[in-house]
Structures are given as structure tokens and as C-alpha cells.
Amino acid sequence: MALSQSGSTRDHWSSRSAFILAAIGSAVGLGNLWRFPAEAGANGGGAFVLFYIGCVVLIGLPILLSETLIGRHGQASAPESVRRVASASRASPHWDILASMGVLAAFLILSFYCVVGGWVLYYIGVFFVDIFNSGISGGAFTDQSAEQIESLFPTMIGSAGWTVGLDALFLGITLYFVARGVSGGIEFVAKWLMPAFFVLLILITVYGAFGGAFNQTLEYLFTFEPEKLTGPIMLAALGQAFFSLSLGVAGMITYGSYVGRNVNLASTSALISGADTAVALIAGLCIFPIVFSAGLSVSAGPGLMFQTLPHAFQEMPFGSVVGLAFFVMVGFAALTSSVALLEVPVAWMIDKFRVVRVFSAIIVGFGALVLGALAALSFNVLSDWHPLDFIPIFEGQGFFDVLDGLTAKFFMPIGAILTALFIGWVADRKLVDIENGLGGALHLTWLALVRFVCPIALAAILVVGLLPEEE
Numbered sequence: 001m002a003l004s005q006s007g008s009t010r011d012h013w014s015s016r017s018a019f020i021l022a023a024i025g026s027a028v029g030l031g032n033l034w035r036f037p038a039e040a041g042a043n044g045g046g047a048f049v050l051f052y053i054g055c056v057v058l059i060g061l062p063i064l065l066s067e068t069l070i071g072r073h074g075q076a077s078a079p080e081s082v083r084r085v086a087s088a089s090r091a092s093p094h095w096d097i098l099a100s101m102g103v104l105a106a107f108l109i110l111s112f113y114c115v116v117g118g119w120v121l122y123y124i125g126v127f128f129v130d131i132f133n134s135g136i137s138g139g140a141f142t143d144q145s146a147e148q149i150e151s152l153f154p155t156m157i158g159s160a161g162w163t164v165g166l167d168a169l170f171l172g173i174t175l176y177f178v179a180r181g182v183s184g185g186i187e188f189v190a191k192w193l194m195p196a197f198f199v200l201l202i203l204i205t206v207y208g209a210f211g212g213a214f215n216q217t218l219e220y221l222f223t224f225e226p227e228k229l230t231g232p233i234m235l236a237a238l239g240q241a242f243f244s245l246s247l248g249v250a251g252m253i254t255y256g257s258y259v260g261r262n263v264n265l266a267s268t269s270a271l272i273s274g275a276d277t278a279v280a281l282i283a284g285l286c287i288f289p290i291v292f293s294a295g296l297s298v299s300a301g302p303g304l305m306f307q308t309l310p311h312a313f314q315e316m317p318f319g320s321v322v323g324l325a326f327f328v329m330v331g332f333a334a335l336t337s338s339v340a341l342l343e344v345p346v347a348w349m350i351d352k353f354r355v356v357r358v359f360s361a362i363i364v365g366f367g368a369l370v371l372g373a374l375a376a377l378s379f380n381v382l383s384d385w386h387p388l389d390f391i392p393i394f395e396g397q398g399f400f401d402v403l404d405g406l407t408a409k410f411f412m413p414i415g416a417i418l419t420a421l422f423i424g425w426v427a428d429r430k431l432v433d434i435e436n437g438l439g440g441a442l443h444l445t446w447l448a449l450v451r452f453v454c455p456i457a458l459a460a461i462l463v464v465g466l467l468p469e470e471e
């Protein structure tokens with residue numbers, strides 16, 4: 001524990017590297033491994049991917065630095081941190097809306113995120129059982145047809161019992177670590193799981209690179225066809241960049257609030273966004289060759305990762321062991337992110353109601369279970385329920401997709417616009433200069449991005465993304 005500016009004892013990361021690992025742990029998750037390939041596939045590949053990378057560099061990175069800066073200065077839960085920066089800048093405390101919206105968004109994301117985390121647990125179980133059935137030396141799923149393997153996913157999400165039960169299990173594991181606190185729980189998960197994750201990811205990708213269809217993947221992911229870049233695709237790419245970097249939901253404000261004064265926030269933010277983007281691209285390079293060589297559809301949506309990968313493991317020697325390792329790795333990455341998502345509302349509740357951490361975690365966890373169950377059921381018994389049918393971009397979507405779209409396409413960009421305006425135009429310049437750790441030309445570039453590029457580009461992408469498409 002370290003002493004915060006306000007004089008109270010507040011748990012902190014034990015070191016700079018602990019913060020870096022936790023923040024990378026928050027950023028790298030299902031967003032990179034599951035959502036990025038699915039979104040890239042659904043939105044036409046190359047144009048999406050290159051626009052996404054542009055969003056990360058020109059919008060994501062400056063906002064990431066702005067968020068961590070607010071948190072480190074504030075040393076409190078996200079809304080309180082914003083109020084402290086506002087008060088030091090003689091600005092209105094109502095700017096805290098940017099963080100309050102974020103707390104709500106983090107809670108909504110947590111709810112559907114744990115549903116997908118549950119699917120990952122299911123596949124860990126599938127490969128585990130397969131090791132018993134087929135042994136370890138051959139491929140996975142001996143004697144099963146391609147249809148049988150692919151039907152695993154629809155069968156599982158079609159069952160109310162499985163989807164809700166697994167959601168609850170994943171949420172329960174998340175809750176356990178958050179209840180243990182920052183240095184004891186969250187840091188522990190990140191320190192052990194993130195390095196293990198990187199080793200496994202590299203191994204599996206190198207393995208996959210020899211499996212053919214690699215060139216086709218490169219072409220698919222990196223050929224820029226500007227005419228394909230429509231408004232909705234731009235908004236989807238922007239939403240993906242925010243989702244993946246954990247931005248616009250007060251997550252990085254919260255994690256920044258546990259950072260000590262000795263950490264350079266600018267270089268750390270660059271490292272976090274670099275690592276996150278690299279993992280997303282590697283995930284693409286890992287998954288698409290399999291999609292292509294198995295002749296599957298790139299636009300399979302949420303099932304993409306779950307339906308394609310088992311194919312690859314069928315043919316690989318030691319397939320069931322590698323498959324198990326892969327899904328354990330995805331589970332690790334998901335857990336370090338779900339922990340971050342739960343921490344945001346939990347930290348807020350501790351500050352606001354002066355309750356103990358465990359109590360706060362249980363209450364938030366219960367809320368997320370209720371919403372999560374509704375999201376899980378939208379794949380089976382509630383599949384006909386389309387709550388936002390009256391809004392064109394949500395037409396025909398179930399509760400799970402609505403939660404996902406609402407957070408990535410509204411909450412995150414709007415939270416980011418407010419953050420950019422607050423840090424670029426409202427916050428005290430001296431405070432910002434001291435916190436950001438940038439000098440000279442880099443500082444000016446960052447300021448120009450936060451002041452002009454971020455708000456204008458975000459507003460523009462939101463507008464073109466939401467305009468009805470011309471036929």
C-alpha cells in the first residue's frame with residue numbers, strides 16, 4: 001500500500017512493470033482474439049484493418065494517455081479522479097459525467113464479456129475431454145466429421161443452461177480476483193497469466209504459419225481498397241480500436257489511479273497500445289489461415305474463433321493438447337480483461353458508498369449476472385427479443401449484440417470525445433504537462449491530436465457511421 005495525494009492509504013501497483021502488465025492485461029483480451037477477427041471478417045478485411053490501425057495511432061493512443069493521466073492525478077475512482085482534475089483546473093465538477101458514463105459502460109461490457117468468457121471455458125472442457133478420448137499424440141476429434149466439429153458451437157450456445165451456467169462460472173472467477181484487491185489479486189493474475197499468454201500465442205501462430213493460406217491471409221488483411229471504407233465500417237473499426245484498448249469506459253482512468261508518480265505515462269501508453277495492436281494482428285494471422293484453408297466463411301461472426309480453430313487442431317499432431325493450450329491462453333487473456341471491467345464499477349462503489357471491496361464486488365457481480373444471463377439467453381430462448389429494433393443499426397439484433405454495439409459504437413466514442421475536450425481544452429495546462437511526461441515536439445503533436453484531431457474525427461466518424469446507408 002502506498003500513500004495517495006489525499007493522504008489516505010490506497011492500494012497501488014507494486015512496480016512500473018506490474019502496472020504495464022495489468023494494463024496490457026486489460027487491453028489484450030477477447031477483443032483481440034475473438035472480436036477483432038470477427039469484425040475484420042464481417043467488415044471486409046483490409047480496409048477495416050488499416051483504418052483500425054489509423055484509429056489506434058491517431059485517436060486511441062492520445063486518449064489512452066489522457067485517461068491514465070486523469071487517473072494518476074486523481075488517485076481515486078474514475079468519476080472522483082475527474083472531479084479532482086477539474087477542481088485543480090477550476091472547472092466544473094460535472095465533467096465527471098465522462099467517467100460516470102464509463103462506469104456504466106464497463107458494467108454493460110462486463111455483462112456480455114463474461115458470456116464469451118464462458119464459451120472459452122466450454123472449449124477448454126471440450127479439449128480436456130478430447131485428450132481423454134483420443135489420447136495426446138494424434139489430432140483432436142478423431143473420427144469426427146467437419147460438420148460434427150462445427151456443430152459444437154451452435155449446440156452449446158443454443159442451450160440456456162450451458163450459456164448461463166458458464167457465464168456465471170466465468171463471472172465468479174473474475175469476482176474472486178477483484179475481491180482480493182489490486183496488488184494481491186489483479187496484479188497476481190496479470191503477472192503470471194500475461195507472460196504465459198504471449199508464449200502460447202507465438203507458438204501457435206508460428207505453427208499455423210506453416211499450415212498454408214498464409215499469403216492469402218496477408219492479402220486479405222492488408223490490401224487497402226478505399227472504396228470499401230463506408231461510414232458503418234469506419235465506425236466499426238473505431239469501436240473496435242476503443243474496445244481493444246479498453247478506452248472510453250473509465251478503465252484506464254481506474255488503472256491509472258493505482259500508478260505511482262515515478263512512472264512515465266507517455267512511454268507506457270505507447271507500449272500498451274503497441275502490444276495490444278500487435279496481439280490483434282497476430283490473432284488475425286493465426287486465425288485466418290485456418291479459415292481459408294478449411295474453406296470456411298470469414299464472415300461467420302461471433303462463432304468465427306470457436307468454429308474455425310477446432311478444425312486446425314484436428315489435423316495437428318498433439319492437436320488436443322495444442323487446442324487445450326490455445327483456449328487456456330484465450331481464457332487467461334479474457335480473465336485479465338474481465339478483471340479490469342469489474343474493477344471499474346467496484347472501485348466506484350467503494351469510493352461512493354464507502355463499502356468494503358468484497359461487498360462491492362458481490363453487488364456489482366450480481367448485477368452483471370442478471371444482465372449477462374439475458375445476453376446469454378439471447379442466443380437461445382430469447383432469440384426473438386430485439387430490444388432496440390426501432391433504431392436502424394440495431395434492427396434485428398438480440399440483447400447480446402445490442403450491448404456490444406451500444407457500448408462500442410456509442411458509449412466508447414462519446415466518452416472519448418468528452419475526455420479529449422476535457423484534457424485538451426479544460427484541464428489546467430501545467431497539471432497536464434507535469435503528468436504526461438512528454439516534451440518538445442511530441443508534446444505539441446499529442447496536444448494537437450487531443451485538441452483537434454480526436455474530437456473532430458470522433459464526431460465525424462460517429463455521424464457517418466450512424467447515417468442510414470445509401471442504396
Ligand code: PHE
Nearest residue numbers: 027029030031243244246251
Ligand atoms: N480491451 C479488452 C479486450 O480487448 C476489453 C475491455 C474493454 C477491457 C474495456 C476493459 C475495458 O478484450
